[in-house]
Amino acid sequence: MSFIRPELRDALWRYREAVAGLAMILLGLWWLLGPGGLLGWVGGALTLAGAAQGFVGLQKARFSSDGGGQGVVQVDEGQITYFGPLSGGAVAVADLTSIALIPDGKPAHWVLSQAGRPDVQIPVNAEGSEALFDVFAALPGIRTERMLAELQTGPEHPVVIWSRQSLRQEHQRLH
Numbered sequence: 678m679s680f681i682r683p684e685l686r687d688a689l690w691r692y693r694e695a696v697a698g699l700a701m702i703l704l705g706l707w708w709l710l711g712p713g714g715l716l717g718w719v720g721g722a723l724t725l726a727g728a729a730q731g732f733v734g735l736q737k738a739r740f741s742s743d744g745g746g747q748g749v750v751q752v753d754e755g756q757i758t759y760f761g762p763l764s765g766g767a768v769a770v771a772d773l774t775s776i777a778l779i780p781d782g783k784p785a786h787w788v789l790s791q792a793g794r795p796d797v798q799i800p801v802n803a804e805g806s807e808a809l810f811d812v813f814a815a816l817p818g819i820r821t822e823r824m825l826a827e828l829q830t831g832p833e834h835p836v837v838i839w840s841r842q843s844l845r846q847e848h849q850r851l852h
Contacts, residue, residue, distance in 0.1 A: 692738045698731025739825045740810040746784060746802030752812055757789060759799045766797035770812055775840040778824075780832050788835075801828065813839070 679686070689696065701723055708720025748761035758767040768789045777788040778801075787799045787809065799806060814821055819839045827836050 691741055692734065694734030694737055695731050696734070698727045698729070698734050701727025701730055703727075736814075736821060736825060737807065737810050739829060741807035742784075742802035746800040746804065746806070748800060748803040750799055750803050750805040750808060752805075752808040757797070757799075757809065757812060759797055759803065761799075761803075764798065766795065768794075768797050773816070773839075773841065775842070776813065776816075776838045777835050778827055778832055778838055779835040781835075785828075785831060
């Protein structure tokens with residue numbers, strides 16, 4: 678028997694990393710403002726680490742869905758695999774050429790493209806899709822806030838979130 682309502686439990690689980698960051702901030706401030714000395718320095722560092730943890734936790738919470746969608750996503754050793762009821766596929770992260778968000782169908786889908794192989798379409802609410810945030814955030818040149826904004830508002834037309842080609846053009850422009 679649980680004393681916490683399921684909706685609250687789900688919300689706490691979704692925001693767990695942000696809550697952990699807040700706890701780190703509070704403990705760090707207590708040490709920083711309390712005894713001082715060496716513990717004050719550690720408290721300052723803990724406060725900064727907690728702020729970073731909270732920021733990343735909020736971004737992950739904005740990215741994650743309630744789950745319950747079709748299929749399952751696995752990320753393992755640089756490979757994204759989607760097992761769907763009607764389709765599926767695998768993409769090596771190193772081979773990604775673009776990531777797009779398309780509103781076709783309910784819910785929207787991520788389209789992961791790679792050269793010479795068919796695209797892999799993953800519903801945004803597939804089980805395990807929250808693991809895609811870490812993969813996407815590690816891509817060079819990705820604009821995470823733009824990705825989260827498009828995901829929250831739900832695009833009206835397909836939107837390219839990241840492209841290796843645009844990254845090459847940016848690199849050439851800088852040199």
